[in-house]
Ligand SMILES: Nc1nc2c(ncn2[C@@H]2O[C@H](COP(=O)(O)OP(=O)(O)OP(=O)(O)O)[C@@H](O)[C@H]2O)c(=O)[nH]1
């Protein structure tokens with residue numbers, strides 16, 4: 654696992670490696686619990702969106718924020734290694750967005766989210782969307798204090814991804830299969846992808862949608878409302 658240890662050769666000193674990793678994750682989990690309590694006091698929730706780079710997290714949030722703003726307050730913590738491009742896109746919807754740059758880091762952690770929450774200062778009752786760094790590996794390990802974990806996969810990525818990145822799909826509460834407008838042009842079997850995802854996580858909720866055309870979005874909004 655990266656982000657928890659700088660060592661290049663974990664095999665030669667695996668005991669130290671494992672205990673350092675456990676230490677880092679235990680500290681993270683304690684801060685995540687504080688974040689959860691902090692959000693609960695404001696009657697707010699956080700939803701952690703994770704995916705490979707380019708699966709459509711920001712596009713889905715652009716549409717969601719535009720629609721949701723009419724119903725309840727929403728805000729975004731935007732995680733990327735570099736730039737504030739995504740936060741700028743999301744602010745154009747009128748929602749507040751705080752950009753967090755992780756530099757060489759490949760995921761958000763609870764401490765980064767804690768300081769972003771205090772900058773964001775979300776109003777009571779808000780839904781705080783956290784867009785994690787595009788990566789199907791490391792973000793799965795780090796509790797941020799979110800209410801739910803959402804994994805976005807798009808139809809251009811292949812149906813085998815839940816099998817090849819099982820930790821991410823095992824951690825998810827919801828899997829969104831995005832870009833279904835492209836199904837006529839790609840070799841992607843939605844049922845097979847769903848079966849693969851359920852084989853690593855039988856409790857998953859699955860939604861198919863197109864963030865670009867809006868197809869399938871009502872079920873996504875219903876899912877958010879139910880949280
Ligand atoms: N055809 C189609 N394209 C989409 C859809 N959703 C997103 N895209 C396109 O996919 C590309 C990447 O979308 P983003 O929303 O930036 O993806 P992301 O997951 O936020 O990417 P990172 O933040 O870099 O991880 C853009 O060119 C979008 O226009 C969709 O439903 N259909």
Ligand SMILES: [Mg+2]
Nearest residue numbers: 710711739784
């Ligand atoms: Mg993005």
